Amino acid sequence: MDTTQPLVLYVSGRIGPTDAPGLCAGLERRLAGLDPAEVVCDVGALGQADLAVVDALARLRLTAGRLGHTLRFRGAGQELRLLLALVGLDGALL
Known part of the structure; x- marks a missing residue:
């Protein structure tokens, strides 16, 4: 894989x-064995967005x-951006 x-x-x-648990399990499978x-x-x-x-x-x-x-x-659309800001995750937005 191109890192x-x-x-x-x-x-x-x-x-x-x-x-959420299924999404996280899928992410774990995709990241298994990859460098950070x-x-x-x-x-x-x-x-x-809710x-x-x-x-x-x-x-x-x-x-x-x-x-x-x-x-x-x-x-992320505006509604999701606002919710992410509300919970302090807006720093993760691109």
């Missing part, structure tokens, strides 16, 4: 309260960090 380019994770559709690098989480195709989305994104960021990677969000 000069960040790994891109696409998150789309509607995210519910029970989706930046991960870009593209959230441009997400459905409605607390379930914020929870899932926060958990993804924690999962990446636990594995030695940084995770940043790109493509």
Whole structure:
């Protein structure tokens, strides 16, 4: 894998309260065995921004960090940007 380019994770559709563990497990599988690098989480195709989305994104960021990677969000709409700012995750926005 080319480590000069960040790994891109696409998150789309509607995210519910029970989706975070599966998203995190998928991220763990993708990052297994990789050297620490930046991960870009593209959230441009997400459905409605709500607390379930914020929870899932926060958990993804924690999962990446636990594995030695940084995770940043790109493509967030205004509503999601405001929610991420409210919980202190706006520093992770691209």
